[in-house]
Amino acid sequence: MIQTGQNRIDQLFADRSRKRFIPFITVGDPSLEVSFEIVKALVEAGSDLLELGVAYSDPLADGPTIQRASQRALANGVTIADVLAFVAKLRDAGINTPLVLFTYVNPVMQYGVERFFADLAKHGADGAVIPDLPAEENAEATAAAKKYGLHLISLVAPTSESRIKLIGEQASGFIYCVSSLGVTGARSQLRSDLAEFVQKVKASSGLPAAVGFGISTPEQVREVAAFSDGVIVGSAIVQQIERNLSLLAQPETKAEGMQHIKNFVQQLASGLQ
Template identity: 65%
Template sequence: MSQATNRIDQLFADRSKKRFIPFLTIGDPSIELSFALVKEIIAAGADAIELGVPYSDPLADGPTIQRASQRALAGQVSIRDVIMLVSRLRQAGVEAPLILFTYVNPVLQYGLERFFADLAANGADGVIIPDLPIEENEEAVRIAKEHDLHVISLVAPTSDSRIAKIGQKAEGFLYCVSSLGVTGTRSSLRGDLDQFLGKVRESTNAPIAVGFGISTPEQVKDVATYADAVIVGSAIVQEIERNLPLLKAEESLQEGIGNVKTFVQNLASALQ
């Protein structure tokens, strides 16, 4: 896969259309259910998917995703399992960009070279590592580029000079954090979000995607006026959690999956 054909680049080649990027914690409540949910979420209108690698100390994540991580870890789900899920999704005909969301410790334990080689070999398009700042990501970016993968940078409200520094180096898309603190649903977003995103837009040629705290179709629609893509995580993970009793019982499994799919459809349709 060359840079010209990295699925993230293909997705954003046409900036006239707003994109919807959901996140889910893989292995919550099982790898098999994650496989089924990813396929249904794409059918519901997702343009790309963030695949959350369960981790015991997820610094950027609020209580909802922490609980999902704990459930997945109880099932022994590892970073390797998430990479192999990418392979299964590709074999099942999934064409959407698939982006791992993980932390630096599991990546270093796996081995940087091996990590990016395995991501590429199994059909992933990139990775988000929230605790790997741009000052420390040169080696990861270099190895990723050798495999035509993107290391997606995050930018939060900060000094203009730092926004410019992150924006200049951004590739794939730039993940803009809509609110300071950890992930989680919020009843309202920052009043100065448009000013922050204006500064980000001036700093980069990369598409900008906004996440953290977005949980309703109204918020999706509002944020999309300033961004190329909208990311929703905790609200979807929360919907999965709400449906766990259904998802864990064979006779109600399809109902549970259907509820999650409808929830995602409502969010994605706000971009139409």
Template identity: 55%
Template sequence: MNKRITEAFEKGKAFIPFITCGDPSLEVTEQLVYAMEEAGADLIELGIPFSDPTAEGPVIQRANVRALSGGVTTDKVFDMVVKIRKNSSVPMVFMTYANVVFSYGTERFIKTAAEIGMDGLILPDVPFEEKEEFDSVCKKHGIDLISLIAPTSHERVAQIAKDAEGFVYCVSSLGVTGTRTNITTDIGAMVKLVKAVKDIPCAVGFGISTPEQAKKMAAQSDGAIVGSAIVKLCAEHGADCVPYVKEYVKSMKDAVMEA
């Protein structure tokens, strides 16, 4: 277990924002990390853009296109993390796709991520049955490969939980990322299934956009994850998005703390 990820959940309910690296620019992404940490973010997910992000809805897909059009590469994202780590020790995990890691070289990618101070890795397109080739390398370098469970995981939840590291990402809605009006999944039941097997934090993501939803989800778990609503602010305000995102993250963190 990565120490920093464990610590992210030790101060009460965690709020975990997601941003796409390089949207609108890597300079702004760096400033967003500092602003979100100041606003109370407990752990930050950095999305490395990919041309075919299958788990993402239109908001994050468009952010990936903008970032890639702006010339963002994995190496440039790594360079940005080096800068961030000179100023911040906030827990951070990469969220990207198997192809990004493969094309960079699995060993090289994970080793570099560990060396620059990343704490974990989320690969939403890698099923549990195929995670070993990444997991063994992550373990070797002290990076937590974060497991996802979906409302359809059912009997596999116990199996996934047993092997989980860092925290378990509970996917609250079927389909792709994006804001939802209602989240109907029984998150409490999913979390219970995990905790029955392993004492590990469970954070809920996919579909959360309002403080009310964040509070409700955090009440049934150890934290809330929000991506699309933040990425939308980055799209709306472009290079001026930092204060808007900061204010939003603060409101979400406050809501989670009330849960």
């Protein structure tokens, strides 16, 4: 099924006067059922777009927090097919927030590139982030995404101006600006030249630029929002889920654990106001 109408990501960023809050979770951590409730809580807490992580055994871009989340989801047997069904379930529940899958190139190749994007569209997703797919090797994925009305979201880390230009010219939807070199994980300080880097990225394509990797406090959200179109928070939210695993595991305390996560995300999102 090829998507009809405008992609939800394009609809979201049509209004560039508002900054967007973009959380990441690993689907299936601690279970598919609890992940479903977490997504609903994230939307209620003010999330504008959601990155749904597909658990992978060798997540090169992820630090220890998200690696542990992937291990928990893999222990539950969660696959790409399960995450696609999860997206469809969210759509059936009336959640219309843009949804982007965060996965790696190996699982996509095994699934089949064309089939992957066709199924993304069929199940109601809006795009994908594949962090280990180089710009020089993404022609097949880019063509498949375009065919099905989806966006292949490009990542760009601090690098040469020529490489920023190359990535910007082929970017789609929005550009994911990596705030620092290395893997994901909360950091106490952001790069001093981050604003200058993001301005170069925005100039390379004209697309919205969202910043992720290392953002973990409302103050950092506020700082990054001043020069970007969106703020992505992953490890800090996954860490909050991890801290509440024991509460989430028991029916009588699950609501309390869920409220802790929701409160944390509301505090982060408040940095945009």
